[in-house]
Amino acid sequence: MAVENVNVSFSVNGVQKCSSVEPRKLLVHHLRDDLGLTGTHIGCDTSQCGACTVMVNGEAVKSCTVLTVQVEGSQVLTVEGLGTMQQLHPIQKGFWEEHGLQCGFCTPGVMIAMVNLLDSNPNPTDEEIRDGLEGVICRCTGYQHIVNAVKHAAQLIAESKKLEIMPIGEGS
Amino acid sequence: MNGMVGTRTKRKEDPRFITGNGHFTDDIHLPGMTYAAMLRSPHAHARIVSIDVSEALQHPQVLAVYTGQDLLNKMKSVPTYWYVPGCNLIAKDRNPLAIDKTHYVGEGVAFVIAKDRYSARDAIELIEVIYEELPVVVNHEDAMEEGTVLVHEDVPNNIAFHWKPTSVPDEVFEQAEVVVKQRFIEQRLIPNPMETRAAVAQYNAGSGDMTLWCTSQNPHIHRNVYADVLGISEAKLRVISPDIGGGFGAKIGVYTEEALTAYAARDLNCPVKWIEDRHEHFMATNHARDEIIDVELAGQKDGTMTAIRVRNIANLGAYVSTMGAAVPTLCFGLMAPGAYDISLAGVEVIGVYTNTTPTDAYRGAGKPEAAYQIERIVDLFADSIGMDPVEVRKKNLISKEKFPYNSAMGCVYDSGNYHEALDIALQMVQYEEFLKQQEELRKKGRYLGIGFSTYVELCGLGPSKVAGATGFQGGLWENATVRVHPTGAVTVFTGTCPHGQGEETTFAQIIVDKFGVPLESIEVIYGDTQIIAQGWGTYGSRTTAVGGAALAIAADRVFAKAKKIAAHELEVSEDELNFERGVFSRKDLPESKRTFIEIAKSANMSWNLPEGMEPGLEAQAFFDPENFVFPFGTHICIVEVDVKTGTINLQRYIAVDDVGNLINPMVAEGQVHGGIAQGIGQALWESAVYNEQGQLVSGTFMDYTMPKARFLPKIETAFTQTPSPVNPLGVKGVGETGTTAAPPAVVNAVMNALQPFGIKALDMPLTPEKVWKALQKEGTKVDS
Numbered sequence: 016m017a018v019e020n021v022n023v024s025f026s027v028n029g030v031q032k033c034s035s036v037e038p039r040k041l042l043v044h045h046l047r048d049d050l051g052l053t054g055t056h057i058g059c060d061t062s063q064c065g066a067c068t069v070m071v072n073g074e075a076v077k078s079c080t081v082l083t084v085q086v087e088g089s090q091v092l093t094v095e096g097l098g099t100m101q102q103l104h105p106i107q108k109g110f111w112e113e114h115g116l117q118c119g120f121c122t123p124g125v126m127i128a129m130v131n132l133l134d135s136n137p138n139p140t141d142e143e144i145r146d147g148l149e150g151v152i153c154r155c156t157g158y159q160h161i162v163n164a165v166k167h168a169a170q171l172i173a174e175s176k177k178l179e180i181m182p183i184g185e186g187s
Numbered sequence: 188m189n190g191m192v193g194t195r196t197k198r199k200e201d202p203r204f205i206t207g208n209g210h211f212t213d214d215i216h217l218p219g220m221t222y223a224a225m226l227r228s229p230h231a232h233a234r235i236v237s238i239d240v241s242e243a244l245q246h247p248q249v250l251a252v253y254t255g256q257d258l259l260n261k262m263k264s265v266p267t268y269w270y271v272p273g274c275n276l277i278a279k280d281r282n283p284l285a286i287d288k289t290h291y292v293g294e295g296v297a298f299v300i301a302k303d304r305y306s307a308r309d310a311i312e313l314i315e316v317i318y319e320e321l322p323v324v325v326n327h328e329d330a331m332e333e334g335t336v337l338v339h340e341d342v343p344n345n346i347a348f349h350w351k352p353t354s355v356p357d358e359v360f361e362q363a364e365v366v367v368k369q370r371f372i373e374q375r376l377i378p379n380p381m382e383t384r385a386a387v388a389q390y391n392a393g394s395g396d397m398t399l400w401c402t403s404q405n406p407h408i409h410r411n412v413y414a415d416v417l418g419i420s421e422a423k424l425r426v427i428s429p430d431i432g433g434g435f436g437a438k439i440g441v442y443t444e445e446a447l448t449a450y451a452a453r454d455l456n457c458p459v460k461w462i463e464d465r466h467e468h469f470m471a472t473n474h475a476r477d478e479i480i481d482v483e484l485a486g487q488k489d490g491t492m493t494a495i496r497v498r499n500i501a502n503l504g505a506y507v508s509t510m511g512a513a514v515p516t517l518c519f520g521l522m523a524p525g526a527y528d529i530s531l532a533g534v535e536v537i538g539v540y541t542n543t544t545p546t547d548a549y550r551g552a553g554k555p556e557a558a559y560q561i562e563r564i565v566d567l568f569a570d571s572i573g574m575d576p577v578e579v580r581k582k583n584l585i586s587k588e589k590f591p592y593n594s595a596m597g598c599v600y601d602s603g604n605y606h607e608a609l610d611i612a613l614q615m616v617q618y619e620e621f622l623k624q625q626e627e628l629r630k631k632g633r634y635l636g637i638g639f640s641t642y643v644e645l646c647g648l649g650p651s652k653v654a655g656a657t658g659f660q661g662g663l664w665e666n667a668t669v670r671v672h673p674t675g676a677v678t679v680f681t682g683t684c685p686h687g688q689g690e691e692t693t694f695a696q697i698i699v700d701k702f703g704v705p706l707e708s709i710e711v712i713y714g715d716t717q718i719i720a721q722g723w724g725t726y727g728s729r730t731t732a733v734g735g736a737a738l739a740i741a742a743d744r745v746f747a748k749a750k751k752i753a754a755h756e757l758e759v760s761e762d763e764l765n766f767e768r769g770v771f772s773r774k775d776l777p778e779s780k781r782t783f784i785e786i787a788k789s790a791n792m793s794w795n796l797p798e799g800m801e802p803g804l805e806a807q808a809f810f811d812p813e814n815f816v817f818p819f820g821t822h823i824c825i826v827e828v829d830v831k832t833g834t835i836n837l838q839r840y841i842a843v844d845d846v847g848n849l850i851n852p853m854v855a856e857g858q859v860h861g862g863i864a865q866g867i868g869q870a871l872w873e874s875a876v877y878n879e880q881g882q883l884v885s886g887t888f889m890d891y892t893m894p895k896a897r898f899l900p901k902i903e904t905a906f907t908q909t910p911s912p913v914n915p916l917g918v919k920g921v922g923e924t925g926t927t928a929a930p931p932a933v934v935n936a937v938m939n940a941l942q943p944f945g946i947k948a949l950d951m952p953l954t955p956e957k958v959w960k961a962l963q964k965e966g967t968k969v970d971s
């Protein structure tokens with residue numbers, strides 16, 4: 016209580032942000048409550064469910080277990096920075112095409128985690144995707160359509176690479 | 188017909204979720220918003236000696252602290268909603284906050300409002316409560332014994348109700364050729380939707396209008412109850428259920444926190460937000476199942492089943508929650524004979540209070556328990572007469588000629604073809620092949636098992652007169668309005684309230700086929716009591732079967748009017764018109780035509796309507812089904828049990844479901860998958876455990892095992908389609924089939940694998956430890 020705020024500056028989805036936050040404020044609360052980026056969700060606040068997953072410097076991180084002050088100087092990517100309706104990211108297309116979501120609550124975190132997986136393993140097997148989903152809980156889908164969605168995304172990325180175009184930017 | 192119904196149409200709702208634009212309750216930000224936090228009882232049963240809130244009130248960010256005493260006579264208790272008659276129900280209303288006594292761990296004791304989230308939590312720590320601990324009763328069978336602890340002093344033996352609608356005389360069992368008996372424990376579960384409960388309330392002191400956003404599967408029920416609890420006119424209380432991150436029954440319930448949030452917003456005249464954290468969800472949101480079920484099945488050596496008798500002792504927790512009395516009685520009891528032609532059935536259910544979190548509906552609500560006991564006892568019966576479980580099923584499944592079928596429990600099963608679903612599943616699994624393989628592998632010390640579940644469930648709740656006769660405090664009809672705008676865009680309003688099942692798309696598909704307008708031009712609106720006249724929400728797989736049916740009827744009314752206008756404009760009678768792909772044309776003069784969209788404009792502008800016709804193109808319909816619907820199917824699971832470690836490896840899972848006509852097979856498949864995941868979760872991992880002191884020891888995701896991706900096998904699904912005659916769409920219900928069918932399929936498979944060891948029955952969840960211990964105990968392999 017009554018601890019002074021500190022200034023934190025980092026980039027979110029390519030935009031530089033400077034904020035004054037309580038030192039104990041969790042990154043997920045800062046993103047959601049202060050920056051209005053409500054796409055990132057809280058499912059457990061104990062690092063179990065993955066709903067709050069965001070990318071920090073290219074690595075998937077659970078933002079409910081990171082203090083805002085820890086991301087000083089970092090690049091943060093949230094679902095809002097993944098793609099837009101005009102330019103969906105392949106993972107977003109995959110989830111839409113293959114029915115990878117139902118209530119959609121876990122989806123932003125799951126997609127970010129899967130982008131991270133595809134970065135390191137562009138052609139994962141079903142098993143590898145299921146292993147990659149270890150850190151997330153989805154209560155709706157039974158995961159099979161998520162696996163299909165990720166495979167679909169992997170294919171889209173591979174195709175776009177073959178055509179030597181960026182994975183983001185081809186429109187939908 | 189453009190034929191969009193029946194196609195794998197991509198979901199309309201997805202774009203907002205995949206771009207992070209979903210709008211959940213915690214996403215709501217209002218100017219001047221304050222935050223609430225609940226202090227919860229750490230004891231399962233304790234007298235509250237004193238509560239000192241003075242220090243909390245001194246916290247600079249704190250605006251108010253409420254205790255039970257503060258609320259006396261200011262708001263009413265949150266009541267139950269289903270007063271099942273004829274069972275001497277003693278329902279205890281829940282005080283908004285505990286007053287003299289706390290009855291379970293997690294019961295609310297004080298409610299703090301502060302200017303920010305963190306301060307509200309801080310202030311909770313500053314409240315000092317002195318408790319005097321009381322003896323605790325956790326187990327429901329213990330709770331019924333003479334002289335035990337009383338959860339409520341005026342409820343003898345903690346018995347909240349005793350329901351016995353039917354019985355079978357002892358002689359039937361005494362004279363039967365074969366009788367098998369078994370006790371099954373339906374362990375306690377926690378629904379755990381990924382979005383916890385949440386509420387935001389805003390009050391307008393000038394108009395007296397209250398808006399309450401909350402995670403609700405049935406906002407109109409919440410409005411009706413909270414309006415009464417808070418003393419606000421229904422017309423002044425607007426309940427909005429925005430995007431909901433899963434419900435699974437947990438968000439049907441009426442709870443104290445939502446009502447308190449609204450109370451505080453009015454009292455302080457500022458917006459209040461309350462968000463449950465996961466730890467609170469484990470303690471404070473309704474649990475489910477938790478029943479001790481004794482079953483006796485009578486039959487003949489030739490495999491015929493003749494009578495079933497079931498006694499269910501249900502742990503209600505410390506209160507009869509919203510649907511708490513109906514789940515173990517009506518929902519369970521009516522389905523006790525399952526999919527079998529059994530002429531005699533006796534059911535008895537005792538609802539018991541204990542010092543635990545109240546139990547209520549969870550995906551399937553009663554039907555999974557019913558399917559479990561019957562599907563398990565059928566296997567035990569088959570085993571006892573040395574018959575193949577598939578043969579026993581084939582012999583006793585209700586044959587397709589018998590529909591509509593009058594069950595021994597007084598239900599009329601609407602339609603079915605149970606043998607067909609079984610046959611298809613058997614083909615998919617290649618049963619004969621499997622049996623050979625099983626035999627081979629057993630010789631090598633590998634233990635595979637196959638488990639069957641030929642289930643039926645009751646859903647599509649349901650006729651309102653049944654609701655009334657069984658003590659439900661609401662109706663079970665559904666309401667829909669179809670509004671066609673001048674441009675031909677369509678808005679559909681439904682009284683149901685989906686939360687992830689894809690009805691924005693399935694409902695829009697229905698409209699596409701009716702009007703020939705594009706899917707993109709249709710909006711489906713739900714979850715707002717101010718916009719939707721009345722409705723009863725989403726549970727019991729009723730959304731499409733009842734809400735979709737209302738929608739289809741409303742759409743037909745709109746269409747009939749559009750057709751009249753078209754005939755008038757084209758100067759022929761209605762019979763002389765064709766309608767195809769959104770175009771009315773004269774049969775005799777096909778070039779002479781009007782599109783549905785042109786008619787939408789005509790109707791709304793009203794420049795040239797038939798004599799006496801009202802302007803506008805809109806209709807409302809109220810649909811009250813004449814019966815429930817009864818989805819059915821066969822699920823088959825194959826497991827391998829590692830007898831050295833007790834680990835169960837799921838090898839295959841096959842689901843053949845019949846949910847009537849399919850509107851969107853992709854969405855239906857997704858629902859089936861999700862339900863199976865939860866059903867397998869119950870069979871193998873999930874369990875809410877209390878210790879003797881009533882502490883919830885499985886109170887986090889660390890201790891409560893949720894199914895994760897790598898735990899689950901690939902699910903092989905197929906559908907047969909037997910239309911239901913009780914609604915114009917011919918649909919049944921999809922959402923609960925998997926949770927109903929999966930637990931017995933999995934457990935039967937494990938028991939089949941363990942057959943050589945003489946292990947006949949183990950209770951869920953079948954953890955490696957439990958299986959391993961049983962193997963140690965029963966030990967030696969029985970020669971097979």
Ligand code: FES
Binds near residue numbers: 065
């Ligand atoms: S909210 Fe961060 S992992 Fe669950």
Ligand code: FES
Binds near residue numbers: 116118121155687
């Ligand atoms: S889609 Fe609902 S939790 Fe994953």
